Amino acid sequence: MSESHSHLDRRGLIRLAAKSAAAGVAMAAGGTFTGGSAVAAPAPSSDPFRGMPRSLALSVPRGVNGDAPMPPLPDQTAGGRISRPSRRIPYAQGTPAARGAGADVPTTLPFEFNRSGYQLVTDLPEHLRPWRDRPTRWENITPDTERQFLDAEGVVQVRDGYGQPGYDQPVTQIQFGLGCITSYRTETNADRKALFLTRAKAQAKRLIDRRVESRGAWYFPYPFDYTHETHSGVAYKAPWYSGMAQGEAISLFIQLTQLDGVTDDERALYRQAADAALTSLLRGDDAYPWVVHKDAAGYLWIQEYPGAQPGTGDFTYNGMIFAMFGLWDYYAATGSELALALYDGGATTMARYFPLLRNVRWHSYYCQTHRIPTPSYHQHHINLFRQLHWQTGSPLFAHHTDVLTDDFPSPHLRDGSTVAFAAGTHTLYRLDTKADGGWDKSKEDAQLEVKKVTFARATQAPADMRRRIQDRGIYYRISAGAYTGWWVGETWPTSFLRGQYLTTTYLPQRTLTFPGGNREVNVYRFTEDGTDASIRTVSFATPSNAPTDRRAIVNGRPMYQITAGALTGFWVAATSITIDGSTTNSAP
Numbered sequence: 001m002s003e004s005h006s007h008l009d010r011r012g013l014i015r016l017a018a019k020s021a022a023a024g025v026a027m028a029a030g031g032t033f034t035g036g037s038a039v040a041a042p043a044p045s046s047d048p049f050r051g052m053p054r055s056l057a058l059s060v061p062r063g064v065n066g067d068a069p070m071p072p073l074p075d076q077t078a079g080g081r082i083s084r085p086s087r088r089i090p091y092a093q094g095t096p097a098a099r100g101a102g103a104d105v106p107t108t109l110p111f112e113f114n115r116s117g118y119q120l121v122t123d124l125p126e127h128l129r130p131w132r133d134r135p136t137r138w139e140n141i142t143p144d145t146e147r148q149f150l151d152a153e154g155v156v157q158v159r160d161g162y163g164q165p166g167y168d169q170p171v172t173q174i175q176f177g178l179g180c181i182t183s184y185r186t187e188t189n190a191d192r193k194a195l196f197l198t199r200a201k202a203q204a205k206r207l208i209d210r211r212v213e214s215r216g217a218w219y220f221p222y223p224f225d226y227t228h229e230t231h232s233g234v235a236y237k238a239p240w241y242s243g244m245a246q247g248e249a250i251s252l253f254i255q256l257t258q259l260d261g262v263t264d265d266e267r268a269l270y271r272q273a274a275d276a277a278l279t280s281l282l283r284g285d286d287a288y289p290w291v292v293h294k295d296a297a298g299y300l301w302i303q304e305y306p307g308a309q310p311g312t313g314d315f316t317y318n319g320m321i322f323a324m325f326g327l328w329d330y331y332a333a334t335g336s337e338l339a340l341a342l343y344d345g346g347a348t349t350m351a352r353y354f355p356l357l358r359n360v361r362w363h364s365y366y367c368q369t370h371r372i373p374t375p376s377y378h379q380h381h382i383n384l385f386r387q388l389h390w391q392t393g394s395p396l397f398a399h400h401t402d403v404l405t406d407d408f409p410s411p412h413l414r415d416g417s418t419v420a421f422a423a424g425t426h427t428l429y430r431l432d433t434k435a436d437g438g439w440d441k442s443k444e445d446a447q448l449e450v451k452k453v454t455f456a457r458a459t460q461a462p463a464d465m466r467r468r469i470q471d472r473g474i475y476y477r478i479s480a481g482a483y484t485g486w487w488v489g490e491t492w493p494t495s496f497l498r499g500q501y502l503t504t505t506y507l508p509q510r511t512l513t514f515p516g517g518n519r520e521v522n523v524y525r526f527t528e529d530g531t532d533a534s535i536r537t538v539s540f541a542t543p544s545n546a547p548t549d550r551r552a553i554v555n556g557r558p559m560y561q562i563t564a565g566a567l568t569g570f571w572v573a574a575t576s577i578t579i580d581g582s583t584t585n586s587a588p
Contacts (some may be wrong), residue, residue: 032060045473049493051423052458058533060279060554062527064417065499071379072135073148074318076242076304076321080228082160082424089223092213101271104216109341110284110292113300118347118392120340122332126185127505128390130251130325133383136179138192141199148172149522154202154570167211170220170245174252174430175233177203178455181255197261197390204252208273213284218276219291220245231370233312234305242252243291244316249277254329281342285310287418299352300345315368317357318377320346321384342465347392357381363408373438378408386504391556395510395580402504402551402574406558409502411438411467411476418460419476420555422494425454428486429475431437437465437477447471453483466490466497496556503552512560513578522575523562523570526554536570546572 062363157166177200184196211218221239228234253274255268284295304319327343383402389397430449434440464479474490518539527533548560558574
């Protein structure tokens with residue numbers, strides 16, 4: 001393959017930070033640079049594709065590429081025990097008196113807390129807005145499982161098993177309702193559309209009908225006793241309350257006000273409910289009930305599981321971020337400076353405590369109090385920090401998303417995924433895992449067997465899993481053929497997963513920086529079959545910037561796609577550049 005020389009427009013987004021004219025770029029196979037700021041690229045001392053045809057190394061097959069599947073929504077009662085309430089629930093009596101929108105919302109914050117000045121992006125594309133990634137599927141419109149069912153009013157109830165009594169569980173009801181709203185927005189069948197809206201309204205009505213009013217706020221009680229064996233301190237007597245429910249309720253009520261199938265009277269009631277739920281986040285822990293407080297260092301917390309004493313709780317990460325989505329919805333709808341201040345405080349807290357959430361090269365921690373690595377919540381954290389990036393526009397949260405993705409990437413692979421092997425010798429491992437290849441706490445990925453295999457020419461094998469092995473790097477599990485069940489390490493370009501996986505979209509775009517000092521960097525343009533794919537080697541006397549709108553695992557490497565300038569459409573490896581002024585911190 002060959003490329004003609006091209007030039008980097010000085011006014012483009014690929015810039016030479018040095019002096020005057022832009023420089024040319026050339027192929028790795030021995031082209032020369034023009035211009036004074038870049039230098040000639042010598043021929044490489046060895047061929048990095050020896051034993052690996054470029055048609056494999058530089059192609060991205062279509063049809064098998066994929067992102068992580070959405071994990072099931074968090075079940076607040078999983079791992080615990082539900083029992084009959086031991087106390088009466090002080091439900092408010094009757095329909096709330098009508099009030100003007102925002103009439104009873106406090107005008108001051110509950111206390112001062114640390115803020116970094118995060119602003120909210122309110123003109124997000126529809127598909128990037130809160131809860132749009134969580135539609136309720138039509139086949140789930142009437143749940144009837146061991147853990148959930150619908151009562152006679154169409155409201156979700158939770159239970160400990162078939163034949164056990166059902167109870168209101170606000171988070172489950174709210175999330176079901178929000179999923180119905182998302183499906184209502186996209187459904188074209190009139191009958192299905194009507195039922196989605198009916199279900200969403202039923203959840204909202206139950207929350208309003210069984211609210212508890214205190215300090216001018218509405219709280220949505222959990223009307224059952226609940227204990228959790230692993231999380232000490234989560235031992236509640238009904239009624240108890242959750243900041244996660246309070247924040248998510250704001251999203252439910254605000255989003256209902258935005259639907260065309262809602263009457264004016266319903267819209268006014270839902271706005272009143274959203275105001276009253278927001279008020280609960282403007283009440284501190286100096287009285288009961290409470291779900292908001294600040295810690296000893298001055299950081300704001302919306303507690304999913306408030307503790308028995310003021311200022312205590314689980315400090316649960318996912319529950320707080322889900323609650324913050326309600327603040328985004330409220331601010332986007334009303335422009336409330338109080339909602340913005342609360343969101344700013346919450347985002348400041350998440351940024352500050354990210355190092356405690358992160359568990360380097362492994363599953364992240366569920367909460368700050370217990371610091372238990374929790375595989376089932378790691379993908380939630382990835383998705384939630386990605387949404388913090390979209391909602392604030394901050395590259396910091398995009399960086400957090402990338403770090404978590406590399407620490408423990410989603411192991412899911414679509415059917416048809418293949419690993420390319422270069423000609424030569426490879427080491428395969430048999431590991432002690434679950435039957436499906438997943439991590440088992442009791443087995444810890446112990447090495448059972450190792451062997452070396454040699455291929456006379458490049459070959460491929462199907463794979464059904466790509467994941468981090470405990471205390472090791474990223475490995476693939478071969479799913480068919482002579483080496484079924486064996487694992488091989490990810491090592492580009494000698495053994496790598498073909499295709500583009502785990503894509504993160506950046507909005508706004510981020511800034512890549514190529515190193516100065518005439519250090520050579522390869523950039524790649526991929527095609528489906530490799531016939532038109534190309535590599536260029538670029539080098540700059542001083543650091544040079546380029547915009548990127550996405551990151552993905554491309555043929556087994558974290559890479560960024562360049563979106564402007566002479567290198568538009570090319571990808572660069574994360575290890576070759578810095579982004580937003582810092583290293584990518586990619587976990588090997």
